[in-house]
Amino acid sequence: MKITHIKFIAVALLSGSLMVGCSRETVMPELERPTRPDTDEDLLKDSVYHYTYGFYLWQADLPNWFADVRGNTKRYNSADAVLETLKGYARDDAGNAYDRFSFLDRWGTVNAEIQQGLAGSFGFDVRYNSDTDLYVKKVDAGSPAYQKGLRRGWKILSINGNSDLSPASMERDNFTFLFGALDAGSISLLLRKPDGDEVSVTLERGTYQLQPILNQKRYDVAGKKVGYFAFDIFVSTLDDRGNPTYVKDxxxxxxxxxxxxxxxxxxxxxRYNGGGAVVTAEYLSNLLVPSAVGNGIMYTNKVNAGLDDFLLANNVRIDFSPVHFNKRNSLNLSRIYFLVTEGTASASELLINNLRPHIDVKLIGEHKTYGKPVGYFNWNILGVDLYAVSFQTFNAAGYGDYFSGMTVDKVVFDDLTRDFGDAQEDMVAEALHYASQGGFSSDGAGLQATARMGIAKQMSAPINQTLDRHGRKGMYNFGKKANQ
Structure with a gap:
C-alpha cells in the first residue's frame, strides 16, 4: 500500500502535557484557521502507524503491523485513537507510559503560534492562590483580556454566572466547566481588583501577537547587580526563511x-513557560552561558537506530548531530536562578539542562518542573500534522533522564497577588535572599506571606498542576528543511 506524504515542514519539538485537538493557547479564530482537508481517515490511520513506526524513539516497543496494517488500524475509529494506542507500548520500570506527548494537529496551528508568534484566545490564564480563591495568573499583552484591562492578581468571582469556583466543585466534573469556559468563543467574568473594586467583563476570542518577555528588572542587593526577566513562551527567533524575528531583536x-x-x-x-522553538532555547542558552564554555557541547540527541535510513528513504534531511555553543555576547554571569512550576516544560527544561554543566543554576518553585526530555518533528500526512516522539536530548554532562521533572532546590509557591518581577513576590524574594545572603532562607522563617497561606497553597498545588498542564506546550525547530 502506498503511503501519501503530502509535504514535510521540519519541526523538532519537545512538549509538556498535550491535549489532542485545539486549546485556548493555540486555537486561531475561525477566519484565521487554514482550510481543514477532507481527510481519508482510513488512509490517515494507516499512515500514522507507518510513519510513527519509522521515526519513533521507542520503535523497538511498537507492535509489528506491517503484514496487515489496515487489518490492525480498522479496529480504531480515528487516527488519533491509533496514535493513543501506540503511545501506550513503551513503559518505564514502574509500568508508566513514557509517551504522554505525541499528538495529531489537524488544524496546523503550531506554525502560527511558535513560528509567527500569533495566538487566538482570550489571552489570560488562571490559577488558585489558595484552596478557595481563583486568580488571573497571566494576561498576554495586546490580547482581548489585556485590552479589557485584566491583569495578573485579579480575583475571579464568577465565570458565566457561576460563582462556585472552588477546587472541589471544579474537580467534581473533572474541570469540564472551567476548561469549557476558557476554551469557548466568548466568556463573561466577574472579577475583584486588588483595590477591592469589582468589574464585569465579557471577552471574545481574538488574534494577537505574542510578547514573550513579560517584564524585566534590575535589583541592587548586597553590592551585587541582579537582573530579572519573565519569559512566557519560546517564540522562534528565526522565521521560515531563516531571517531574524521580532523575538530575536x-x-x-x-x-x-x-x-x-x-x-x-x-x-x-x-514559571508558566511550556516551551516553544528549539532555536530560541539554543539562542538563549548562548546568550546566558559563561564565555568560558567556548564552542563546547550544548546538547546531544538520541534517536532510533533506523531513523537516518528512514528519513533518507523519504528524501528528508534532519540533522541530529551534537549541538555546540556559539557564545558571542559579553554577558558573563556567575549564577542563574530559574523560577519554575510543574507548568515549566520542554524548551524551558532544555534551556535549564543546557546551562547546568557550565554555570551555578538554582531552581526555585513548586517542587519540580514538568519533565519532558524528548521531542519530535512535524510530519504532514494528508494535511494533518503528526508529532510522534522521535528524539531525546542530553546535556554536556550526559544527563537527560528527567521524565519525572527537575526537582527544585527551594520550594516556594507562586504568589499570584504580586506582579512579575515584584521584589516582594515570594519566588523572586527567595532568589534575592540567596543573592544577598549566599543561601536560601531557613525553613520556618521563609518568605511566604503567612503560615496559613503557605498551607493553603500546598492544598491547592494538585489543582494548579492540572490547570498548568491544560493546553499545548512544546519545543519546535523550524530550521531544518526537507530535501526538495
Missing part, C-alpha cells in the same frame, strides 16, 4: 541592557 536588546547594567546574577522566570 527583543532578546538581543534585553541582554544588551543587562550587559550595560553590569548584571552579575540573573533571575529567569519560567
Amino acid at each position: 527583543q532578546l538581543d536588546k534585553l541582554v544588551a541592557q543587562f550587559e550595560a547594567d553590569g548584571i552579575q546574577e540573573l533571575i529567569v522566570d519560567l
Whole structure:
C-alpha cells in the first residue's frame, strides 16, 4: 500500500502535557484557521502507524503491523485513537507510559503560534492562590483580556454566572466547566481588583501577537547587580526563511541592557513557560552561558537506530548531530536562578539542562518542573500534522533522564497577588535572599506571606498542576528543511 506524504515542514519539538485537538493557547479564530482537508481517515490511520513506526524513539516497543496494517488500524475509529494506542507500548520500570506527548494537529496551528508568534484566545490564564480563591495568573499583552484591562492578581468571582469556583466543585466534573469556559468563543467574568473594586467583563476570542518577555528588572542587593526577566513562551527567533524575528531583536536588546547594567546574577522566570522553538532555547542558552564554555557541547540527541535510513528513504534531511555553543555576547554571569512550576516544560527544561554543566543554576518553585526530555518533528500526512516522539536530548554532562521533572532546590509557591518581577513576590524574594545572603532562607522563617497561606497553597498545588498542564506546550525547530 502506498503511503501519501503530502509535504514535510521540519519541526523538532519537545512538549509538556498535550491535549489532542485545539486549546485556548493555540486555537486561531475561525477566519484565521487554514482550510481543514477532507481527510481519508482510513488512509490517515494507516499512515500514522507507518510513519510513527519509522521515526519513533521507542520503535523497538511498537507492535509489528506491517503484514496487515489496515487489518490492525480498522479496529480504531480515528487516527488519533491509533496514535493513543501506540503511545501506550513503551513503559518505564514502574509500568508508566513514557509517551504522554505525541499528538495529531489537524488544524496546523503550531506554525502560527511558535513560528509567527500569533495566538487566538482570550489571552489570560488562571490559577488558585489558595484552596478557595481563583486568580488571573497571566494576561498576554495586546490580547482581548489585556485590552479589557485584566491583569495578573485579579480575583475571579464568577465565570458565566457561576460563582462556585472552588477546587472541589471544579474537580467534581473533572474541570469540564472551567476548561469549557476558557476554551469557548466568548466568556463573561466577574472579577475583584486588588483595590477591592469589582468589574464585569465579557471577552471574545481574538488574534494577537505574542510578547514573550513579560517584564524585566534590575535589583541592587548586597553590592551585587541582579537582573530579572519573565519569559512566557519560546517564540522562534528565526522565521521560515531563516531571517531574524521580532523575538530575536527583543532578546538581543534585553541582554544588551543587562550587559550595560553590569548584571552579575540573573533571575529567569519560567514559571508558566511550556516551551516553544528549539532555536530560541539554543539562542538563549548562548546568550546566558559563561564565555568560558567556548564552542563546547550544548546538547546531544538520541534517536532510533533506523531513523537516518528512514528519513533518507523519504528524501528528508534532519540533522541530529551534537549541538555546540556559539557564545558571542559579553554577558558573563556567575549564577542563574530559574523560577519554575510543574507548568515549566520542554524548551524551558532544555534551556535549564543546557546551562547546568557550565554555570551555578538554582531552581526555585513548586517542587519540580514538568519533565519532558524528548521531542519530535512535524510530519504532514494528508494535511494533518503528526508529532510522534522521535528524539531525546542530553546535556554536556550526559544527563537527560528527567521524565519525572527537575526537582527544585527551594520550594516556594507562586504568589499570584504580586506582579512579575515584584521584589516582594515570594519566588523572586527567595532568589534575592540567596543573592544577598549566599543561601536560601531557613525553613520556618521563609518568605511566604503567612503560615496559613503557605498551607493553603500546598492544598491547592494538585489543582494548579492540572490547570498548568491544560493546553499545548512544546519545543519546535523550524530550521531544518526537507530535501526538495
